[in-house]
Amino acid sequence: MRVDQLAAMRLFVRIVETGSFGKAARSMDMSSSNATERMARLEEILGLRLLARTTRAVAPTEAGTRYYEVCRRVLGELDEVEASLTCSQDALAGRVRVSANISIARSILIPRLPQWFEQHPQIHIELVMNDRRSDFVRDGIDFAVRIGGLEDQDLVLRPLGRPRRVTVASPEYLRKMGRPKCPEDLAEHHLIDFLLPQPGARLEWEFDRKGKREELFPRSIASIGDSDARLQLAIAGMGIVQSLSFIAAPALREGKLERLLTSWETPAPEVSILYPRDRHLPTRTQVTMDAFTTWIKEVIRDAG
Known part of the structure; x- marks a missing residue:
């Protein structure tokens, strides 16, 4: 795999996650025309149409969705290997994007994030607060915290407890x-x-x-x-x-x-962490998920 193809894969992931050529290009310090040219070259190499463009947004095609998951896994594993070869602490750096119910985010996660940041200043938490089902590909979500059952059979569910x-x-x-x-x-x-x-x-x-x-x-x-x-x-x-x-x-x-x-009183639906079954989880994501798991379990238990 050539270096320029790896760069194109990273660009493709950013386009899918932002839904915009312009936003992805700016985040990678390149022009929109350069981004468009690179994606055209990647689609030509693969012989696949990866992105569907509309007047408002850009979304992956069916083939693009599958390729996005492959890119996330390959790039995540590559980042892990590179981090392990330099400094293990580097594995605890980068972005982790989490979707959580508003009530859980306000009551449990946000009050604990300042202390978390002191321990892991290089992990950039993006906390998406909503009560809707998560589109992990479209929204670029690494994992979700939800009240209720499994949203999709292709997701792994980690149960955390049932509040009352x-x-x-x-x-x-x-x-x-x-x-x-x-x-x-x-x-x-x-x-x-x-x-x-x-x-x-x-x-x-x-x-x-x-x-x-x-x-x-x-x-x-x-x-x-x-x-x-x-x-x-x-x-x-x-x-x-x-x-x-x-x-x-x-x-x-x-x-x-x-x-x-x-x-x-009755028990409420279970609180769970969800993430795609076949997705590679970088160390920073696993560490963040483990911390959120501990916080939520403790709060549910102590609330009675």
Whole structure:
């Protein structure tokens, strides 16, 4: 494999991950025309059309998607070998792009990143915060942290633990409105729903009734599509919310919220790390993944 082909492979990976010839070219300190010429030469060498161009973006073809995975693996292994020949610490340098649920990123990952950076200043973390399924190729994701099941059968799943659904309210609210003793009592209270992205959709309130999972949709006074915002409204005394244990844990420890209906609590979907089955994971990615695994397991366990 020639050196110029390796350079073209690196350029191709950057184009796929940024969705743009211009952005990829700038990141590699070259002109857009030079990038276009190199990609045309690579496609000619391979005899394959790797990229589909539209007026808005660039995306890999089916063959391009397969070639992207090969390039990621080959270039990752090459970087690992080069790092091992120079200095082992160099293997802990470079970009790691992670997709995570917003609630996990805010509650668990972001508070720990400053200390992580002190230990690994050469690892550049790119944290993509969203609650959507990950397109690992299109978004250039190394691994994802998700609440819920396996998104795709071609992904490896590393389970980290199951938080609990907790029902909480502030002491001020409970003094004013009283404490519900069973789920049916919620009909007499001010409830704040979680608003799903689909218009009019609401997340159910889930309880365990004699070992059976029960979903309720009680009347609410507000619906908010952000877990942290709902907790802040609960802390302010506006009403009762149902949340995940690790999100509510800090406010519960500080006495800003109280846990209600504990004997009716249910486990939430499992939190997992996901990554493509056939992808080579550089040392920096493995080290980052191991750290995130430790943090998340500890927080879920301690939240109860």
